[in-house]
Amino acid sequence: MNQELELKRLYACGILVGGVFYNAYLDGNPMDQKHILQIVSLSILFLAVFFLMSFLQGNTNTLDTTDIGGDFTIQAIDANYFKDKTIEWVTPFKEGGGSDTWARFNGNYFTKHIAGNPIVIVNNIPGGGSIKGANLFADRVKPDGLMILGTSGTTQMPFLLDDPRVRYDYSKYKPIMSYPTGGVVYCSPKLGISSASELPSIRDMPLKYASQGPTSLDIVPIFSFDLLDLNVQAVFGFRGRGAGRLAFERGEVLIDYQTSSAYLKNVIPLVESGEALPLFSFGALDTNGDLIRDPSFPDLPHFGEVYEQLGYAREGIKWDTWFAFMSAGFGGMKLLLTPKETPDAIIKLFQDGIGRMKLDPEYKVKKVKALGLYEQSTGAKADKIFTLATEVGVDEKNFMKEWLRGRYGLNI
Amino acid sequence: MLDLVLQAFATLFSPEHFMFLMIGVLLGLVIGVFPGLGGIAGLSLLLPFLYGMDEVSALATLVGLVAVIPTSATFTSVLMGIPGSSSSQATVLDGFALAKKGEASRALAAAFSSSLFGGLFGAVILTFFVQIARPMILLFGSAELFMLAIFGLSMVGSLSGKSVVKGVVACALGLLVGSIGSAPATGEYRMIFGVNYLYDGIPLVVIALSIFAFPEISELFRKDKAIAEGAELGKGGWMLGIRDLIKHKWLALRCAGIGTIVGAIPGMGGSVVDWIAYGHVVQTTKDKSGFGKGDIRGVIAPESANNAKEGGALLPTLLFGIPGSGSMAVFLGGMVLIGIEAGPSMVTTDLDLTYTIIWSLAIANVIGAGMALCLAGPISKLTRIKFSLLAPFMIMVISFAAFQATKDMMDLWMLMIFGLVGIFMKRFGWSRPAFLIGFVLATQAESYLNMSVQFYGWQMFLRPGVIIIVLLSLISIYFSRKGTVDENAELMEKTIHGKINVRPQLIFAVVMMLFIVVSLFDSNQQSFLGGIFPFVIAGLALPFVCVLIWTLITKDDSHPAIFDAEQAVEEGTFKSPWYEPILWIGGLYVLSVIIGFIPAIILFFISFFTLKAHTGYWKTTLLTAGGVGLLVTFGYFLNLEFPSGVLF
Incomplete structure (x- = not known):
């Protein structure tokens, strides 16, 4: 903490205390001297205790890192860097969702495997679609x-579509870890x-699709339907893919998509009982960044295959x-980010920890x-x-x- | 099936399982007492420990936690008029009125025993229905869900107060405030006035606190007496509450049924359950005069419904992996972390697990309600404390609860703004329940209307489910014409006619009209799908508010629409002007913006106790240390944030 800030705080306290005095003396209101004395003395006592405590706490947690970003020579980053520290994993989603689960599940093993055993806390800050x-x-x-x-x-979608509300910039970050999903x-x-090859026969049939909104991840399936020249109208306002699946089960919509884990758990039983028919997956990215079949669904063609099969060129x-x-939306579904300027040594601590974590039986x-x-890569x-x-x-x-x-009719 | 049930029972009563269930229950009770925290905070506290446990123990802790939160949320609802969770809003109406009469222990006892009953009932229903529930849940399509929202809105009829016009306007205002933020059908932003905070709409917690708790706190502040004004009930108070439940057992049964059904329908959300139950008890009771002023039935109905709801909400959570309520979303998240995935297998291969969950829920309810019942007597003594000693704590609690909604300073400013609206609604006899029901159902009504029009068109009215719910709504409206709850009825009779100065209420009505006009203009600028809902609501509300203003100007003041509590109460009831509590709370928030919430609350406590409660050095120190200590300890263990100031 720099001195200027300390000074500012001191001034602020002074002004506040002075204000109480001034107010009490000059306005002639019912506060008498005894009361003022009590307020002022107790305030000073309590605030002193509070600031002392937060100062002590601040000392243990941030003292040796405050200069990072400016001058790295002050302290070497060694295996003890994360010792007794707390890592805050910001999750811009509500508790209980996919991203939250990803954070909480991994966070626990981060503590176990990253050198120095830092405590990982998940801070959920939901709102505005992340x-x-x-x-x-x-x-x-x-x-x-x-x-x-x-x-x-x-989180990626509004950034890519230049949503004016977005203040984060991916070009200023680098990834610690990434996790894909399929759909x-x-x-x-x-x-x-x-099968998907017979899709042209239903091109004239007006279909509906239960969607969360046009700028959500649903952009990918809706755009896919459009590319295949299917006549699919998206009905917006569904809360989550689960609600969309329910609409499918109720027969309100006849076409739907689910991410891999939800598909495995909740749609496969429908496929087995003959209530649902898989068409295609969105595929996955290999190490070169090429589109391949989704390893979770090796028997199912990916969108690219279907697209070609129906006579379009990739x-x-x-x-x-x-x-x-x-x-x-899918290849880099989940990204764990840190600013670009983060020292490589810190990234290395993360990566080594994640490496050990992946070996943990x-x-x-x-x-x-x-x-x-x-x-998790x-x-x-x-x-890549x-x-x-x-x-x-x-x-x-x-x-x-x-x-x-x-x-x-979206103006973005 | 029977062997599975027995197997589940065996697991249930193993000492280990029982112990973890107890831990969950205790945790839930402690956390549930703080309004606005609920299951989410509990989960984050629990999570680090979940990993070390085996599946069943972890699940037991989780169930214990989730089950008792609606139970312990009742404490603040009854004792302080602060809605403890989204499903105990209706409890405030009669529960807090009873506390003011001095019958807090009776109200609490009735509430807890109803919770216990509701929770058990929910578990019994679940045991029998879990295997056949899937197709039944699927019967509720978007058309039925839309009609259910309308059914919920029909409850306004019974809660609108003596003046129908004011009730309608209040409900419309609720609907309009509820439609602030992104439009469900198109994602356009409505009525946000460039404020980022409003993109997601105003959180329910903030609205519930400002409409119910804020006006009560400010009124008590000005009266400066203890909450309880009536004579003490003595030690038998809690027995009385249990006897009340036994007397009204059929009511509790019906409301538990309502709770289970509404909870089981995914997409309805838990926050209307208590209002439907409350509306139900008002409609089915002959003598409605006591409601809103401390009728024990007004406590039994919502409380037996809201614990039954948690049982019902388990169905969509377990069967479809779709959380049926806010706390179920947390439960589902916890299940995923333990490694249990919800889905159709919960009624096939994992059926034993399902039964374990259901019966853990039942037992947790029994233990939780039992403990709360024991505490009811001693804790209800709080209502005997001079309010100036209690006020800072309550102000701290509502501010803290509101801030947990989105962790934004705007939460507190919204609490302030709508708190003012709440104060005037209470003062001028505008129905606050009507406003809240409108607010809660706005998004649901709109998005399901949009969906069902696109899926079914006019054919939706041919669906049997829709027809049944339409009939139910009509019956509900018919009954609501027979009488309505008005918390101000007594004061109205006392009013000396011919002397009311209508200008204050006129100003309030004009401000509300301006809001309606603004939303009319705003919705007119949206696309058709994005703007039609607020446009229609505002268009319908405008003539009503005009009639109201016309009435205020021209009619004699014996007209039921004209009411001003400020001028009806006996002189000397209020010891300070109406704006004083607002200045205190506003001062706290302004100070928080500058120096941060914790330092601000320290100064607030010290000044308040010294100046308003006239406590000496020791008492002030103790009370301040206690309050701030409690806050900081909670914040530390639950890893919660407090508003930080510009300087700190």
Whole structure:
């Protein structure tokens, strides 16, 4: 803490105390001297105790990191760097959701495996479809590895579409870890088709799709339907994909998509009982950033295959736009970020910890149930995915904006 | 099935499971007492420990926690008039009125025993229905959900007060305030006036606190007596409460049924359950004169419904992985972390687990309500304390609770603004329940209307479910015409007619009209789908508010629409002007912005006790240390944030 700030605080206290005195003496209101004396003396006592305590606490937690970002030579970053420290994992989503689970599940193992055993606390700051929390992170973060942000596809979308509310900038961050997810589009057998190759036969049929909103992750499935020239009208206002799945089960919509874990748990039983038919997955990204079949659904064609099968070419602006937004939404579904200036030594501590975490037998068992089958990546692979997920070309961006404007009258 | 039930029972009563259930219950009771915290804070406290436990023990702790939060939330609802959770709003109406009469222990006892009953009832229903519930839940499509929202709104009829016009306007205002933020159908932003905070709308916690708790606190502040004015009930108070429940057992049964059903419907949300139950008891009671002024039935109904609701809400949570209420979202998150995934398998391969959960819920309810019942007597003594000693604590609690909603300083300013609205609504006899019901149902009514029009069109009125709910709503409206709750009825009779100065209420009505006009203009600028709902509501409300203003100007003041509590009460009831509490609370918030909440609350406590309660050095020190210590300890263990100031 610099001296200037301390001085300011001292002044503020003085003004406040003085104000009480002044008010009491000059206004001639019922406060008598005895009362004023009591207020002032007790206030000074309590505030002194409070500031002393917060100063002591501040000392143990932040003393040796306050200069990080400016001058790194002051203290060496060694294996003890995280000892007795607390890492704040900012989650811009509500408790209980996918991103929250990702943070809380991993956070626990971070404590166990990162050198120095830092305590990881998850700070949920939901609001504005995750914009609020990410903005707050952007305002507050220091490159000391003690505050990290777990974003999701939902956070990427408004950034990519230049939402004016966004104050966070992915180009100023780098990834510690990334985690993908997949998505499967399925339909009702009532449509009378048996696989994605028969989709052209239902092109004239007006279909409805239960959606959260045009700027959510739903942009990917809705755009996919459009690319396949399906006549799908999105009905907005659903709260979460679960509500959309319920609408499917009620028969209100005949086509739907779910992310991998929800699909495995809740749609597979429907497929087995003949109430749902899988069409295609959105695919996954390999180490080169190429689109491959989703490892969770190796028997299911990915969107690219279906797109080609139906006679479209995997090139041109439409395809590029799809690929860009699919990467942002699914390939880099979850990103754990820290500012670019964070010293490599700190990133290394994280990466080594994550490496050990991935070898932990208990982690291996529990992870599949809590998060799914995909692999958490670090290092070069995470960097690659991060780039794909957060850097979308100007042409693709404009094409998507134009499409949203034409389709849903959105002015972004 | 029977062997599975037995197996679940065996697990349930194993000492280990029982112990963890107890831990969950204790934790839930402690956390639930703080309004606005609820399951989320509990989960974050619990989480680090969940990993070390086995599946069943972890689940037991989690269930124990979730089950008792609505129970212990009742404490503040009854004793202080602060709605402890979103599902104990209606309890405030009669519960707090009873506390003011001096019958807090009776109200609490009735509330807890009703909670216990409701929780058990919910568990019994679940045991029998869990396997066949899936198709039943699927019967509720968006059309039915929309009609259910309308059914909820029909409850306003019974709660609108003597003046129907004011009730309608209050409800419309609630709907309009509820539609601030992004439009469900298009995502456009309505009525945000460039304030980022309003993008997601105003949180329910903040509205509930400002409409109910804020006016009560300010009124008590000005009266400066103890909360309880009537004679003490003595030691038998809590027995009386239990006897009340036994006397009204059929009512409790019906309300528990309502709670279970509404809780089981995904997408309804837990915050209307208590209002539906409350509306139900008003409609089915012949002598309605006591409601809102301390009728024990007004406590039994919502309390037996809100614990039954948690049982009902388990169904969509377990069967579809879709949380049926706020606390169920936390429960679901906890389940995922333990490694249990909700889904259809919960009634096939994991059925034993499901039964364990259901019956843990029942037992947790019994233990939780039992403990709370024991505490009811001693804790109700709080209502005997001079209010100036209690006020800072209550102000701290509501500020803290409001701030937990989105952790934004704006939470506190909104509490202030709508607190003012609440104060004037109470003073001029505008129905606050009507406002709140409108607010709670705004988003639901709009988004389900939009969905059902797109899915079904006019055919939605041919669906049997819709027809049934339409009939229910009509019955409800018919009954509501027979009488309505008005908390001010007594004061109205006392009013000396011919002497009321109508100018204050006229100003308030004109301000409200301006708000309606603004929302009319705002909605007119949106796209059709984005603006139609507030446009229609504002368009309908405008003639009503005009009629009201016309009445205020022209009619004789014996007209039921004309009422001003300030001028009806006996002289000397209020010891300070109406704006004094607002200045104190406002001062606290302004100070928080400058120096941060904790230092500000320290100064607030010291000044308040010294100047208003005239306490000496020792007492002031003790009370301040106690209050701030409690806050900081809670904040530390639950890892909660406090507003930070510009300087600190």
